[in-house]
Amino acid sequence: MSDPEYSDDYTDPRLAVFYDQLNPWGPESDFYLDLVLAARSVLDVGCGTGAILRAARAAGHTGRLVGLDPAAAMLDQARAGSGMAGQATDVEWILGDLGSVSFDGEFDLVLMSGHVFQVFLTDDEIAATLAAVRAALDGDGRFAFETLNPRLRPWERWTNGAQVVAADGTVVDTANTDPRLVEPGIVEVVGRFASASWEREVLCPSRFRFVGEPELDGLLTAAGLSVEDRFGGWDRRPFTGQEPEIITIARPVRDTSARGAHRS
Helix, strand or coil: CCCCEECCCCCCHHHHCCHHHHCCCCHHHHHHHHHHHCCCEEEEECCCCCHHHHHHHHCCCCCEEEEEECCHHHHHHHHHHHCCCCCCCCCEEEECCCCCCCCCCCEEEEEECCCHHHHCCCHHHHHHHHHHHHHHEEEEEEEEEEEECHHHCHHHHCCCEEEEECCCCCEEEEEEEEEEEEECCEEEEEEEEECCCCCCCEEEEEEEECCCHHHHHHHHHHCCEEEEEEECCCCCCECCCCCCEEEEEEEECCCCCCCCCCCC
């Protein structure tokens, strides 16, 4: 086989079509869907193929649903899915990220699913993202997201593989390969896509940041957010430090600095 081609499985249309096959609906999707259905207006940051918002609309959600993603190929899949039978097409799909698109107190729920939070690799990136989330929330809004627990070193088990099938019937072998800690808290893994009918395999390196709960809480506090709930599993079991997920629901901290300031 020829030398591999390097690409990105989120931005490459050839690979984005496989996302839902590789990430089927699961208990995490049910968790977020429940939150969406209880909210009036929702922003899904890094919405990918938009499965959660599409499901919410199909389940009868009548409020505003906005999916934001920097990958046009992902939003193409979201729009295509919205056109399927039984799914409404009035979800707002916006190309961009919180650095290029701003919102001002427009949502009572902002969510990041699929470990989107972990693509922000530096403190500055996280701070800017959390500040934008805080700005997007109304006064009583909630921010829901998850990050993998670094204490359990989950990247050491990122060696799974699967077969997916393209629309034309082409069978593609996929695998995560070479997971490694490249610097403290930063893990790189290479996704591999290969098919007998392709001239070259396609490799997709990605990096993710792992943040423990004390550091995470400090970053949230600095952005004016406080933890309302924290779970260790999608069944809402409490987080004790040994669960694989750190699932957080945070709220804006109310500004009470002016209250009673002029009393004598």
